[in-house]
Amino acid sequence: MGEKVCNNRLNDHWCDILDTQFGLTPNTRENIYEWGANKFENVINLNLPCISGFIRGYQEFCKHFATEPNPRENRWLSAPFFNNPKILWGQGRNKKSFTPGQFGLKKDAEKLTLGDLFSNQKPITRDALINKGYNITVLQRNSLEKHLIKLVGHGKQFDATPKKVTVKCDPNKPTPGHLIDNIKDYMSSFKKGSAPIRKIFTSIKPLTLKIDHKKFNGKITGDKASINQITTSLKNLQCKYLSNDYLDYKSRALHGKTQFFSNLAHYKHNVQKWCKHCLEMGIRTSEDFEHAVYTCPQVQYIMHMVKTTLDLNCDIRPSVCIFSCPRPPDATKNEISKLLIIDIIWMIVMKIILKNRSEESRICEIKVMSELKQNLEMIVRNFPSHLISHNIISSNLILKLKFELVQ
Numbered sequence: 001m002g003e004k005v006c007n008n009r010l011n012d013h014w015c016d017i018l019d020t021q022f023g024l025t026p027n028t029r030e031n032i033y034e035w036g037a038n039k040f041e042n043v044i045n046l047n048l049p050c051i052s053g054f055i056r057g058y059q060e061f062c063k064h065f066a067t068e069p070n071p072r073e074n075r076w077l078s079a080p081f082f083n084n085p086k087i088l089w090g091q092g093r094n095k096k097s098f099t100p101g102q103f104g105l106k107k108d109a110e111k112l113t114l115g116d117l118f119s120n121q122k123p124i125t126r127d128a129l130i131n132k133g134y135n136i137t138v139l140q141r142n143s144l145e146k147h148l149i150k151l152v153g154h155g156k157q158f159d160a161t162p163k164k165v166t167v168k169c170d171p172n173k174p175t176p177g178h179l180i181d182n183i184k185d186y187m188s189s190f191k192k193g194s195a196p197i198r199k200i201f202t203s204i205k206p207l208t209l210k211i212d213h214k215k216f217n218g219k220i221t222g223d224k225a226s227i228n229q230i231t232t233s234l235k236n237l238q239c240k241y242l243s244n245d246y247l248d249y250k251s252r253a254l255h256g257k258t259q260f261f262s263n264l265a266h267y268k269h270n271v272q273k274w275c276k277h278c279l280e281m282g283i284r285t286s287e288d289f290e291h292a293v294y295t296c297p298q299v300q301y302i303m304h305m306v307k308t309t310l311d312l313n314c315d316i317r318p319s320v321c322i323f324s325c326p327r328p329p330d331a332t333k334n335e336i337s338k339l340l341i342i343d344i345i346w347m348i349v350m351k352i353i354l355k356n357r358s359e360e361s362r363i364c365e366i367k368v369m370s371e372l373k374q375n376l377e378m379i380v381r382n383f384p385s386h387l388i389s390h391n392i393i394s395s396n397l398i399l400k401l402k403f404e405l406v407q
């Protein structure tokens with residue numbers, strides 16, 4: 001009990017100091033959720049005991065909360081436009097974040113988000129800004145427009161159309177944390193914790209990622225994956241070019257969530273450990289992870305077909321097809337993007353294999369090719385100016401699939 005009172009007092013005391021520093025009152029305190037991360041620099045530099053450290057933590061959190069444009073959520077549009085270290089103007093080393101004063105705007109404009117400054121996918125008009133209560137001259141508005149056009153659009157830093165995507169989630173349930181687009185709602189999505197400040201700090205423990213390379217290498221035989229191949233394959237599980245469906249299948253299988261027959265047979269009497277496809281051909285092979293996603297003759301057949309059809313420059317080996325292509329240390333950006341395409345292709349193939357397996361159906365070559373084609377077309381459509389799209393087109397991957405499909 002005593003501890004609780006003490007903590008609350010301490011929190012109140014800290015809040016008082018922050019209120020003074022930031023010019024806030026308890027009622028306007030939540031405004032800090034709408035500020036750009038650079039606004040906290042002053043308080044951090046004051047080196048106040050505890051507080052400066054916490055605020056630095058929160059600043060880090062702000063920076064990490066922002067995402068790149070993606071088809072799942074709208075955090076990039078909800079990011080504050082002013083004082084944001086990720087939204088800069090100027091040249092080279094002299095790049096600076098924007099401030100309201102630069103456009104003759106008052107301090108209250110600092111909560112405007114990047115998305116607020118666009119309407120109907122165009123920079124907001126002067127009238128619309130004035131209607132929202134922000135007085136701005138014609139010249140200042142035009143200068144703002146110029147900056148906005150430089151920042152957002154195809155081939156620009158924010159390589160997307162400034163339009164909110166529809167978030168896919170159950171409307172009857174609270175929005176899951178990773179789909180919430182602004183810090184204010186994100187913070188109030190937690191049930192536990194008392195003071196709003198405390199909530200922030202409990203959610204910013206840095207994640208240390210420890211990868212058990214031995215465990216992953218234990219999944220394949222006769223071939224070894226390098227630490228880099230395994231790390232890349234785990235990074236690829238966050239790949240923005242594939243939909244979650246593909247990422248989930250692979251991630252479940254890699255992390256041992258998918259049960260294979262050799263495993264199930266241990267504790268289910270009615271399950272045999274043999275691979276069903278091989279059994280149909282009269283061969284008894286125990287079905288484990290590697291057999292199901294790589295060694296099984298029907299999987300091998302599909303993999304070789306995909307490699308030949310697309311003329312892929314890679315070895316068909318467990319370390320490559322299950323994990324990822326090795327990235328040579330001196331590889332150029334362009335070469336890495338080509339390797340990523342191959343990784344993406346094997347990720348799609350793995351999902352098709354695992355899906356057929358769970359549905360107990362045979363893998364159909366035509367479906368494999370049309371699913372590959374669909375996905376490559378989608379990447380080119382959604383990320384037209386990305387290097388990956390350029391490489392998909394220049395290596396004629398879609399054309400090769402189309403050609404095979406009409407045969």
Ligand SMILES: [Zn+2]
Nearest residue numbers: 275277278296
């Ligand atoms: Zn088999």
